[in-house]
Structures are given as structure tokens and as C-alpha cells.
Amino acid sequence: MEMKKRINMELRNRAPEEVTELxxxxxxxxxGEIEGLNDxxxxxxxxxxxxxxxxxxAQLPSLNKLRKLELSDNIISGGLEVLAEKCPNLTYLNLSGNKxxxxxxxxxxxxxxxxKSLDLFNCEITxxxxxxxxxxxxxxxxxxLDGFDQEDNEAPDSEEEDDEDGDEDDGDEEEDEAGPPEGYEEEEEDDDEEEDEDEAGSELGEGEEEVGLSYLMKEEIQDEEDDDDYVEEGEEEEEEEEEGLRGEKRKRDAEDDGEEEDD
Incomplete structure (x- = not known):
């Protein structure tokens, strides 16, 4: 597929000014020329x-916001001065596998x-x-240079760099949207639990008082009933004693009457 057709396909119905990656x-x-790419x-x-x-x-358009340019495995042998003119803000350039x-x-x-990063791997200059x-x-x-700094430390992946930038931005947003300090909600929950316990305790105390009062009232009623039973039993015994005495008196009176008749 020719470059011009490929560009149209990659646009996916977007306007060229909306595209940030291609x-x-x-x-x-x-x-060997760039076609279909313009300002x-x-x-x-x-x-x-x-x-x-x-x-x-030579046909590279002006791309002032371009930061990363991949040109590996081509047949470029010179003309690199165009890059500084057309893409002045480049930070990453890959020319590996060229001439x-x-x-x-x-x-x-x-x-x-x-x-900041240049790749010339597999070029004759190496x-x-x-x-x-x-x-x-x-x-x-x-x-x-070719993925390593002067002390042979490996360069981070471009994705990792982007993630680090994203994390920094996220951190700023988190600070801006920071809510109450940790433990704040927990303290509120603890307070609510204490209030519930106090209410439960007060209800329990009231319940105990009611139970205690009803128990005491029952005891008093029972004591009164026992006293009444005791009084009734005492009265019955006194009545029986009085009846016994009256019977004995009548018996003696009868005996006395009999003796008088014999005389």
C-alpha cells in the first residue's frame, strides 16, 4: 500500500488537525519521498x-509539536538538517538500520x-x-544513545516516561480533590456506635426498672394475699374455739338440770 493511501486509512474519518499519533x-x-503528509x-x-x-x-512538513520520530530500517544517508527546521521540538529520534x-x-x-534520545543501531557509523x-x-x-547513557544505564521505555508524567498529573488532581483526612469517617462511625450503645443502654435500664417495679408490685400483692389468708385462718380457729366452749357450756348446763330433777 502506498503511503498516501495508508494515511487516508489511518485517519479513520478524522480531520488531520485532530490526529496526535500516526x-x-x-x-x-x-x-523514496514522503507523500500525503502536510502541514x-x-x-x-x-x-x-x-x-x-x-x-x-525533503518533503517532511512542518510539525512543530512532533516529539517522537521513528525512521528505522529505511535507506536514509543524509539530509538530516531538515529535522531541525521542520521538527524543532523533537526529543526522540530513531535512525537505526539506515545508511x-x-x-x-x-x-x-x-x-x-x-x-534527548538518539538511536543509530545497525548503521555503519557504529x-x-x-x-x-x-x-x-x-x-x-x-x-x-542506542538506548543507554554514557554510564551504560538503560533508558526507560517511552511508555514508562508517559506513565510517570501521567502519575504526576494524577497526584496533583488527587491533592486538589483531597477530602477529609483518613480516619475522619471512622471517628464518625465510632461516635454513632457509642450513641447507639447509649440508647440501647438507656432502653435496657428503663426495661429493667419496669421489670423491677412490676416484680415488687407482684411481691406486695402476694404478701397482702398471704396476710389475708393468715387472718382468715386465724378467725376460723377462733370461731371454732368459741363454738367448742359454747358446746361445753351447754353440756354442763344440761347435766346441772338433770341433777336438779333427781333431787
């Missing part, structure tokens, strides 16, 4: 044209003041003696 890998460059892609931040048989950057042979070709990248030392001396603005 991947055109493995398509075909006619005559309307003004918001583009990431552009990848790997393995497209690109030999010239770059000498330091003079790379010298044109000195004008990319924001460039066969030069003191290659790494020479590149770091020539391009003092870069931090990483």
Missing part, C-alpha cells in the same frame, strides 16, 4: 515511518536542542572507533 510502518514510499497535521506528536523505503526527508556512515552526517542534529564517545561529545544535548 503509524505508517511497512507501507511504500514512491521514489495540516499540526497537532501530531508521534510519527512512525519504519521500513517504508524512505531515502529523503548513515560518518559523524558529519550526524552533526546536523546539533540544532535539535530538545533531543563501526567507528570511539563511536559512543564521539557522538556524546558531538551532541551534548542527548542523554541516551
Amino acid at each position: 503509524v505508517l510502518d511497512n507501507c511504500l514510499c514512491v521514489n 495540516t497535521f499540526k497537532e501530531l506528536e508521534f510519527l512512525s515511518m519504519a521500513n517504508v523505503e524512505l531515502s529523503s526527508l 548513515i556512515k560518518d559523524l558529519s552526517t550526524v552533526e546536523a542534529l546539533q540544532n535539535l536542542k530538545n533531543l 563501526n567507528l572507533e570511539d563511536y559512543r564517545e564521539s557522538i556524546f561529545e558531538l551532541l551534548q544535548q542527548i542523554t541516551y
Whole structure:
């Protein structure tokens, strides 16, 4: 597929000024030139044209917001001065697998003041003696060459860098949207639990008082009933004694009457 058709396909019904990333890998460059890419892609931040048989950057449009440019596995041998003119804010440039042979070709990248990472892996220039030392001396603005800094520390992945930036932004948002300190809700819950316990305790106390009062009243009633029973029993015994006495008296009176008749 030719580069122009590939660009139209990648747009997916979007306007060029809405696109921030564009991947055109493995398509075909006619005559080794860039086609279908123009100044309307003004918001583009990431552009990848790997393995497209690109030999010239002369038709590269002005992309002031472009930060990352992938040009690996092409046949570029020079003309890198166009990059500083058209993409002045580049921070990452991958030229691995191209036809770059000498330091003079790379010298044109000195004008990319924001460039931090450069990849020349699999280019003939890497066969030069003191290659790494020479590149770091020539391009003092870069931090990483072929994925490593001057102390051979590996460069972080571009995705990790983006994540770190995102985390910092998230942290600011979290600070802005910070709510009450930790434990605040827990304290409220503890207070609510204490109030519930107090209410339950007061209800229980009232219940106990009611039970105690009813119990005492029952006891008093029972005592009164017992006293009444005791009084009734005492009265019955007294009545029986009185009846017994009256019977004995009548018996004696009868005996006395009998003796008088015998006389």
C-alpha cells in the first residue's frame, strides 16, 4: 500500500488537525519521498515511518509539536538538517538500520536542542572507533544513545516516561480533590456506635426498672394475699374455739338440770 493511501486509512474519518499519533510502518514510499503528509497535521506528536523505503526527508512538513520520530530500517544517508527546521521540538529520534556512515552526517542534529534520545543501531557509523564517545561529545544535548547513557544505564521505555508524567498529573488532581483526612469517617462511625450503645443502654435500664417495679408490685400483692389468708385462718380457729366452749357450756348446763330433777 502506498503511503498516501495508508494515511487516508489511518485517519479513520478524522480531520488531520485532530490526529496526535500516526503509524505508517511497512507501507511504500514512491521514489523514496514522503507523500500525503502536510502541514495540516499540526497537532501530531508521534510519527512512525519504519521500513517504508524512505531515502529523503525533503518533503517532511512542518510539525512543530512532533516529539517522537521513528525512521528505522529505511535507506536514509543524509539530509538530516531538515529535522531541525521542520521538527524543532523533537526529543526522540530513531535512525537505526539506515545508511548513515560518518559523524558529519550526524552533526546536523546539533540544532535539535530538545533531543534527548538518539538511536543509530545497525548503521555503519557504529563501526567507528570511539563511536559512543564521539557522538556524546558531538551532541551534548542527548542523554541516551542506542538506548543507554554514557554510564551504560538503560533508558526507560517511552511508555514508562508517559506513565510517570501521567502519575504526576494524577497526584496533583488527587491533592486538589483531597477530602477529609483518613480516619475522619471512622471517628464518625465510632461516635454513632457509642450513641447507639447509649440508647440501647438507656432502653435496657428503663426495661429493667419496669421489670423491677412490676416484680415488687407482684411481691406486695402476694404478701397482702398471704396476710389475708393468715387472718382468715386465724378467725376460723377462733370461731371454732368459741363454738367448742359454747358446746361445753351447754353440756354442763344440761347435766346441772338433770341433777336438779333427781333431787
